[in-house]
Amino acid sequence: MINVTLPDGSQRQYEDGASPADVAESISKSLAKAALAAKVNGELYDLNRPLDGDAEVAIVTARDKEGLELIRHDAAHVLAQAVQEMYPDTQVTIGPVIDDGFYYDFAREKPFSTEDFERIEKKMEEIIDQDYPIVREVWSKEDAIETFKKIGEDYKAQIIDDIIPPGEPITVYKQGDWFDLCRGPHLPSTGKLPKAFKLMKLAGAYWRGDHRNEMLQRMYGTAWANEKDLKAHLLRIEEAEKRDHRRIGAQLDLFHLDGTAAAGSVFWHANGYTVWRQLEAYMRRRLDAEGYDEIKTPQLMDSVQWEKSGHWGKYRENMFIVPDFIPEGEEGVEISVPEDAKLMALKPMNCPAHVEVFKQGQKSYRDLPIRLAEFGCCHRNEPHGAIHGIMRVRQFTQDDAHIFCREDQIVEESIKFCRLLESVYRDFGFEEIAVKLSTRPDVRAGSDQVWDRAEKGLKDAVDAAGLPCDILPGEGAFYGPKLEFQLTDAIGRVWQCGTLQLDYVLPERLGAEYTASDGTKQRPVMLHRAILGSMERFIGILIEEFAGAFPLWLAPAQVIVATITSDADEYAEEAARTLRAAGLRVEVDTRNEKINYKVREHSLRKVPVIAVVGQREADDRKVALRRFGSQGQEILGLDEAASKIAAEATPPDLKRSGDE
Known part of the structure; x- marks a missing residue:
């Protein structure tokens, strides 16, 4: 008999040869249905793998981190099976789990296209519907190399030859007629894989990460425990694309990147460097x-x-x-570095x-x-x-x-x-x-x-x-x-x-x-x-x-003074001087454009405060303040507005010290 200790400390006995699946079944039918794998003495096991002896056993479901990783691992295998069934000229190489999903590297002369994704996903769903048992087998290194070479999987044969020590057994997992080299573990069958996956993108990847090797095609996907989690992830990706710092950086004229002029280095523009200076000044004070x-x-x-x-x-x-040497020679002559140069x-x-x-x-x-x-x-x-x-x-x-x-x-x-x-x-x-x-x-x-x-x-x-x-x-x-x-x-x-x-x-x-x-x-x-x-x-x-909408103290331009008519141009300059004297970063917009156009344009720049001035504001020495993200406006005297905005624009560390 085998003694099994469960996570709550309780113990149960099972016949020799019992598996984690038997343990789950004995606890409850609902657990057996949800079970994907098990942790046996801290090591992940296939659900149907026999226990070697007395053990601590914890059943893994889709709610567990390990369960989600198994789902993504199996999604990669199902992807590889689908691709090879649809495109028999394709070789599979490696397909690991990554953050939020998986990828698989394929060797194929004809390039894949993202237009292939929908067909491949349908084929993956068919494989799930077939509910193939996923079976673990142990092969010798020699048999594995011979088998993979025989079916034209040269990359797999090379992996085995290079990485697996002589005499060490190799685990292979089969699902239907398809099989792959893998340490495992895996789900009990393809039918256990939730249909909550999506193929995301294609990229090139050198075989084994070496630029001297062949270029492979890497297919990325994401997989989740259920459709709800998949939709939430896709919404996060959509939101992340909206917030992409490269797009916003160009939109707000913060910086640019030029891979030809200086690969991997940033050209900071005045707006971006203003943010940098505020951040550096803040950290220096701290x-x-x-x-x-x-x-x-x-x-x-x-x-x-x-x-x-x-x-x-x-x-x-x-x-x-x-x-570290001083080059010598005529101009235009190629300079050679001495071997003994420091x-x-x-x-x-x-x-x-x-x-x-x-x-x-x-x-x-x-x-x-x-x-x-x-x-x-x-x-x-x-x-x-x-x-x-x-x-x-x-x-x-x-x-x-x-x-x-x-x-x-x-x-x-x-x-x-x-x-x-x-x-x-x-x-x-x-x-x-x-x-x-x-x-x-x-x-x-x-x-x-x-x-x-x-x-x-x-x-x-x-x-x-x-x-x-x-x-x-x-x-x-x-x-x-x-x-x-x-x-x-x-x-x-x-x-x-x-x-x-x-x-x-x-x-x-x-x-x-x-x-x-x-x-x-x-x-x-x-x-x-x-x-x-x-x-x-x-x-x-x-x-x-912040999606580019920096807090007031960090924003490149904190206030835009925008005129309604040219009659207010002189007052706009006076307002700007007053606001600058309060320590604010201010720009003036006296262009011959309608005020709604100006407000819309500066809102796209995500400027925190737009101070609108016309002849009435000039006569009363006031400003109409419009805040980014707000539809309303606030009418204040110029001096009061300068004082109020300056207080709001105080960096958080200085605000705290002022409150003490």
Whole structure:
């Protein structure tokens, strides 16, 4: 007999060879009907796979995260089966689950079209209706290679040959006459797959991600537990497209991108750079108030520094490297770089440079903590295919800082950082903040005792700050654990922005030290931290969060003074001067256009306040205020309007300090 422990702690006995399906059936018919798979001693199992012995068993349904991943995994297999039945000349390669869906890479001479999607989806539904049992089989490596080669699946044969060690068994899953190499698990049958899926787009993808290999066709899809969830997802995508920072950036004249002139770098226009300056000024005030010293370090550093820090070995292929030599020769003659030329590199991160600043002069335990901040411009050689608008670029500016402290200061400094980060996010309207604590990886520097203290310190910090925290076992950095801070935007998307990483290694490698109370030389602990992450990406998030309608304090133009008739032109200029004197960013529109046209045009620019003036307003020294998103208007005296709008436009941190 087999003893099975259920999630509620209760135990049941089953005959040898019983499966999770038998367990579900014994609990209730409704659970058996909803069951998709099971967690057996923490490992996902096919529902019909026999239990090996006594086990802890939890039934997985579509309501579980694992259940949704299984649905998406099976949707990928059903897609591949449908494509090969419709287009027999197609080879399948890989088809993993991704966020919100799946994709499959196909090798086929004739290109697919999105016009094929509807027919393929119908074929997928037919396969679901056939309710083919999904059967797990174990093959030898040799038999698998031979079988896949025999049916013309050369890519599958190559995967098996390259990845699977000799003698290791291979699992293959069959559904009807179609089969695929897969670790599993899978649903019990194709009929268990909800018809809540949709094919989304096509893209090119190199075989195994190598540009030297063949180009494949990648077909993306999304799959959900039910039709309601699918429709909600499609609505989110529609809303996200409306909020796309690239489209809004062009509409509001914030920035442009030019892949020919400067791939992966942003050309900031006056409007966009105004947002940048306000954001930077806000962060600078917050850092000043928290006792940070702002510094500026070189962008180009000798490769020796990167070798010492360990980044050269890990990041060199993603660094822009420059030979340090003076070229000689006539103009127009090709210059060759000497083999012994020293190498320099544009910095991909700021931390080694900050250690160099810390090392200048003698440091005592009384000097700690030392908090060094920098709006540091960094460069990373991202692949062209990975670049995305201003969200992922090659040149970016981090709101970076490093805290050098004693071990007994880790918790206190971490708490301060968490509270600062929480306050900053809430100033931008992000109320939902989640924290992930990544703990020690298998390969790491430092003793278990040091890691115990570091992990406990970070966990105590987020608990004291009142922030929720999930543990990600084994995902910490080589040199220490890290906190990742995620915020949720207006349409439910999650963005990972802030980080706090605890580092014992870099101070050791670069020779940072301080004099302890007993006169000995000690290594400081280094806390790497960022709140926004990168200025470019955070501005992109804000553009999409506000759909371009920035809060008044961030808006490029805060007020437009628009005239009804040319008789009010002189008064419009006076009104603009008064508003500017109150500290507002103001533009004047005296064009010979109808006022409704002007209001509509500036509303499309999402200007927060339009101050309409005509002869009557000029005579009474008043303005008619129209707010973005509101149909009404408010008539105020000019001085009162300037005072009121200026108060509303005060950045949140200054507003708080004024209230205290």
